[in-house]
Amino acid sequence: MNISPTTFREIISGERRGLGAGLLRGFLRLVEFPYTWVVQRRNSLYDREISEIHQPPLPVISVGNLTLGGTGKSPLVMWLAKYLRDHDIRVAVLSRGYGAKDGANDEALQLERNLPDVPHLENPDRVAGVNLAYEEFATQLILLDDGFQHRRLGRSADIVLLDALEPFGFEHVFPRGSLREPLSSLNRADVVMLSRADCISEAERQQVRERVRQLAPETLWAECIHAPHCLLSASGKTESFDTLKDQPFVAFCGIGNPKAFRQTLTSLNLSPIDFREYADHQPYTKEEVNRLIAWAKEQNAAALICTEKDLVKLDSDQLGGIPLKAVRIELQFITGEESFKEWLIPFVENAKEVHPEFNLES
Incomplete structure (x- = not known):
């Protein structure tokens, strides 16, 4: 079904x-x-150390989550990669490569477009991927994307994101809920970050904070939002959201949590005349693109609006003559940014001791 x-x-x-x-x-x-x-x-x-954990030759920071679907890992991974590059660290992103067919998946394509100087390695064998990054790219620190459950690879720290729209997976492990593992696993985290924190009230955020403090009292806490920045075309042209105010448009997405994209549009006071959702990492075949075009024309849409993950796969400024644009978002902290940056300092210093002969000029 x-x-x-x-x-x-x-x-x-x-x-x-x-x-x-x-x-x-x-x-x-x-x-x-x-x-x-x-x-x-x-x-x-x-x-109990019965299953072997392979210790990497360089610092590894995992960015993951407890629940299925999108919690906003990609914006945080890009924020971290940029922060580390700004501190002269040769950083690489390592992921499983879920959804990749005949090349990189949507997350890798999005990272390449936004941070072309940061390698993104995709390998189901994350241990082999780390060794490749260390030996072939002289990498000094690895960002392990979606790595919280991948315990075979050792790591220096775990950052876990909780989506404010469903922080505790409806209190059940999959398939009854959306938790990948029991909530007690949160005590393995070093940092817990509430994403899309602006989607709930301050009182609700306080309830989440208190619950996390009970589950993982030693973790660092931060809250962030996915702030809509502009409309983006595949060719790189940016536009204000005001350009959509007076024209009919349809919206679609193939991400883990379509509700979050709907919420973003609502926050901008934008209402699509129709909305279509796909599975996470949706491959846009020729047949599917034709269906999108037919759907948009049936709705008399003047534009098609999607997420950046969808745009990098479609890689076109228009579909069937109808403009295609993505909502570009940027991660912004609303609390905990300074303490989080302080927490990162030791990892920056440790990374500089890896391949010191390749340290970048300040």
Whole structure:
């Protein structure tokens, strides 16, 4: 059964009512038990050092999450990569490469466009990927994208993002909820960061802070937002959001949490005449592009609006003569930025001791 990410969340959150939804939640609850046992068993093997953890020859900072779908890791990875480059560190990003077909996936393409001097390696064997970055690129520090659950590779620190729209995965492990592992695993984190913090009230943010303090009292806390910056075309042209105010447009996305993209449009007082969502890392085949064009023309849309992840895959300023633009977002801290930067200082200093012969000029 294929269901959209939004429908799945409506079911597991309890928002979708009725006998069918209730029975499905009951079934998912039964499946949750063996899945949780397997995850806990795996974590236990690493905790007791029965499963081998491969220690890398350079600092590794993991950026990950507890839940399925998008929590905003890519904006944070780009922020970190830029910060480290500004501090003369030869940094590389390492990911599994999920969704990559015949080349780099959407996250790698997005990083390449925004930070062309930062290598992005994609390898399901992250241990091999680290060794390649160290030996072939003289890398001094690795940013491990989506690495919290990948415990086979040792790391210097774990940063875990919680999406303010569903910080605790509806209190259940997949498939009954959206947690990848039990909430108790949060105590492995060194930093917990609340993303899209502006999407909830201060009172709700305080509740999340208190819950995290109970689960992981020693972690550093920060809160950030994904601030819409401008409209971006594949050729690099930028425009103000005001250009959409008086024209009909349709919007679509293929990301882990489509609700977040809808929320971004709402925050800009922009209302698409129709919205279409795809699975995360959606491959835009010729057939799918033709369907997008037909859909936009049926709606008499003057523009197609998507996320940067979608734009880098489509790589065109227009589809069927209809302008295609992405909402560019930038990560901004609303609390904890200075303490987070202070926390990063030791990693910068340690990285400079790796391949010192290649240290960049200040």
